[in-house]
Amino acid sequence: MELIGSLITLFGAIFLFLGALGIFRMPDLYNRMQAGTKATTLGSILFLFGLAIGCYRGLCFWRVLILIIFIIFTNPISSHALARAAHHIGVKLTERSVKDDLKKDSQKGDRK
Amino acid sequence: MKIWKGTLILFLLLFVLWLLLAGTDPQELIVGGITALLLSLQFSSKAKIFAEVNISFRSFYFLILYIFIFLIALIKSNLDVARRVLDPKLPINPGIVKVKTKLSSKLGRIMLANSITLTPGTLTVETKDENYYIHWIDVTSPDINSATEAIVRKFEKYLEVIFG
Amino acid sequence: MSAIIYHIAAIVSLIALFLTFLRLILGPDLPNRTVALDAMTIITISVIGFIGFLTKRVIYLDVAIVYGLISFIGIVALARYLERGI
Structure with missing residues (x-):
């Protein structure tokens, strides 16, 4: 049982590492945020779940459940707030980008 | 009617959160229940968004x-x-x-x-x-x-x- | 056996923490640094949970919950500051 928990924890740590590598390597802010949000969410969920399996006591499990639900709800919201603020102050997309509908629409709104 | 549904859902959410945090000791359950009731009555005007959930x-x-x-x-x-x-x-x-x-x-x-x-x-x-x-x-x-x-x-x- | 795997996982997550910290230092401007800080707080929650597992004390999980709440509010406040000033 403890072996299964430790393997789940190891997978979670690998996902955390991939998210951090994505934040380090990606070319612009939005792509960094994509890698950062998704990989750290699943990585921390798996990491904490594996710890809860290894720790036997019931109290431990319920606390970890609260933490997991909390992370699932708050992590996308904070990254959404950051992306919105970044686009509002005009952080540019990378040159490899294809299109930007939001910029077009907000400029149209200014002209009215 | 609609505002009470939102308040009730907020109360249940707060109470379940307290239950998960504090365990099933009767004294703590009573204190947590009273606190959850007071908080949900205080914020009942903000709890309107919970009233849109279909319960079935x-x-x-x-x-x-x-x-x-x-x-x-x-x-x-x-x-x-x-x-x-x-x-x-x-x-x-x-x-x-x-x-x-x-x-x-x-x-x-x-x-x-x-x-x-x-x-x-x-x-x-x-x-x-x-x-x-x-x-x-x-x-x-x-x-x-x-x-x-x-x-x-x-x-x-x-x-x-x-x-x- | 399982204890060794738990420790390897902790080392891997610490390397991840170091990479995001590097982005926090190198980041060309404030929004990029904030993104790195956001990822750092999530990884730190995991590391706090691991410390609780190592010392066999449940109280560290409470510390992790409160840390997550405060960091969430901090990130949202930083985003508001970026958007329209204080």
Whole structure:
């Protein structure tokens, strides 16, 4: 049982590492945020779940459940707030980008 | 009637949170219950957004299905991120596209935006009424209708039943 | 056996923490640094949970919950500051 928990924890740590590598390597802010949000969410969920399996006591499990639900709800919201603020102050997309509908629409709104 | 439904749901949420944190000691249960009741009465005007949840057997069944599909999408999106990050050439083709949703309730729209953020290659940047602006890491269909079909539909049909 | 795997996982997550910290130092401007800080707080929650597992004390999980709440509010406040000033 403890072996299964430790393997789940190891997978979670690998996902955390991939998210951090994505934040380090990606070319612009939005792509960094994509890698950062998704990989750290699943990585921390798996990491904490594996710890809860290894720790036997019931109290431990319920606390970890609260933490997991909390992370699932708050992590996308904070990254959404950051992306919105970044686009509002005009952080540019990378040159490899294809299109930007939001910029077009907000400029149209200014002209009215 | 509607405002009491929201207050009741807020009370149950707070009480379950306290139950998970403090265990089943009777004294602590009484104190937590009174505190949850006072808090939910205090914020009952803000709890109106909880009143849009449809409580029925069918929506419960769809909630279970939704959680299942959401977890599968989360795992898929992580494998996608892993594939892109580990490739030395960084295979990305990013852009911001605009999609529309049919949902009308506020809580449903929040849940839909969160789900879009955690699914493969998409990140919600801005929401204006029923329009979502989504940063897509690999734009395959720049047209608004096909982008809606590809990103929004698979969650929308479940959230539509749960939140109306 | 399982203890060794738990420790390897902790080392891997600490390397991840170091990479995000590097982005926090190198980041060309304030929004990029905030993104790195956001990822750092999530990884730190995991590391706090691991410390609780190592010392066999449940109280560290409470610390992790409160840390997550405060960091969430901090990130949202930073985003508001970026958007329109204080």
